[in-house]
Amino acid sequence: MTTTPVSNIRIAGLGGMGIIKSSQILASVLFEAGHDVKKAEVHGMSQRGGSVASDIRFGTEVLSPMIPEGETDYLLVLTEEELVLYRTALRPGGILIGPSLFEKTVLPNKKSLNIAMLGALSHYLSIPNETWTAHILSSFPEKLQAVNLEAFKLGLHAVK
């Protein structure tokens, strides 16, 4: 039996930063693009500002829901202080998307950093823009849609 290549994305930060939200959007976008997808996260006590991480794996067939050590292809870390935790997570040549990427970018709303990070990630994944837009729209109430679409675009430009 041959193993099929699986791509691994980890989104990490602190409770309240929208880790779960952005990983949901990412998983549904990947599902719609026709991939097998698994998304694993530890729920429970995340309301109180503790560390939160979500693993999203996709490919032809995903087995374990958790990314093995050193096999993360894309690491999205929303806060500088959490970076140390994931030092050994990234695969050699893997892509780190950290908060420093957005130092020069003024986000329309600080709370949309999670979506800006998805924008940056979208540069590396071949998924049509309309798919991203549709899933961002359906994930937010109307008054937050424009802000998040804008954050997504800024994120994409930050890596382009």
Place this chain on the structure above:
Amino acid sequence: MAERRLMSGNEAVALGALDAGCARGTGYPGTPSTEILENFDAIGGNAEWAPNEKVAAEVALGVAFAGVYALTTMKHVGLNVAADVLFTAAYSGVSGALVFAVADDPGLASSQNEQDTRRLGIAAGVPVIEPSDAQEAYDFTRLAFTLSARWHIPVILRLTTRVCHTTAIVTPSDHKVAPPPAHFVRDIPGRVMIPGHARIKHRELRAKLNEIREWCETDGPNRIIPGSSTGIVSSGVAYLHAREAAPAASFLKLGMSHPLPMRLILSFLKDKTERFVIEENDPYLVEQIRAAGGDVPWNPEPYRMGELTVDRVRRILARDLTPELPPPRGKPPRLCTGCPHGYVFEIFKKHDAIVAGDIGCYTLAALPPLSAMDSQICMGASIGVGLGLRHVLPESEARRVVSVIGDSTFMHSGLTGIAEMVYNPPPTGHVVVVLDNLTTAMTGQQEHPATGRRLNHEPTTRVRIEDVVTALGVPNVLVFDPVRQIAEFETALLKALKSPELTVLVARQPCLLAAGRIRAYEQAAGKGGGQ
């Protein structure tokens, strides 16, 4: 064909139950099982939070006695509370179907121990089914109902954190069943478990288990994946880690952990040159297989602790005994800034109280900077443990002992503690503080009997904690707002500690994260925010 959808394991269990025709789901919240009933309600199922898991299981048993399908959900430690129901419901059996969805927490993401539910399945003598992912969570929920109905026996659906909380693609079945009408058929020898009846029912139970074992050997939810001469027996999410760690190996993937298809297991292992058992939590399969004469190695002790991962399975397979690096420890959770619980614990700390604690958000007060809780064992233990300390400690120490318990925990298992307190009062009296934040905050803000709202947040009769403890015979019962009346609370606490009488202080102020929603529910109910 039904549409493929992304869903979590817990959502899949809820949908599986709905599609199987489950008439009612009962349970008590507990990570990682909580979202099963919340989803069951959201998709149109009939769901309730019971005061605790024992009552939830009893209600579900009644539903199943009425000839229809019942689901009861809980975390692993919840089954300890409901065990009394399970062990004898195994004898009585059911006329409809009864599924216990029980979620284990290997690695203790949010629990007080790492117990393994498969052991309770074997002890009670009920089938245990173990899904690996969300698709199996759906399929095996349906299978659990089918087996329960076919053999008239309660069935445990054993889940773990990664099965409950992993989202994956699920194709639900097109075959959906509506709940049939319930109907009472008298069966006194079958349901009144006096010794004369129970002796017969115990024999029946063992006969059923033998039949189920035979079914499991040939038709059970077990699969062989052919491969190399390395043979791996596995179950649950551990199977997925193992497949990834050893893609070339042969696998026996067990979907049923009790009764085990031992002939199948031994014949699978027979011609393998290398043999492994990869399982999460206790060495349950290893013990059973070795007892049956199978030649499988014990895995090194550390691997029964914590979650398995692909990396850890690789180490087991490589017989790597070098010390494991501890996984990186993130920022631990703490009480939200401004949490009402914090005010109360500041007072305990200031007066060096000996705090017999309980489980909930407030347990975080045991950690620095507060470090103001001295014990936490299981739900409700604060009252009994506090009383035990009071009975034997020298008077000067006994007078410092306080029991502290949350509102949801109080409804779960605090009432009998209060009965004990008034029945066997310590000579120095006692003080119980109920932290009433008007919700079950720890598990994500569920309702309970003292919130006055049901699972779906619709209003119902509210149990008033201060009235209940008064009715039980506690002479001093006072209610405070711990934020605005903290000085008054402090004065009352000090007075109560000096007095040989019994006192219950209720500190009532909504959880910060729940306050907005509570207000909205109250407005919707037209109450305008009264207590």
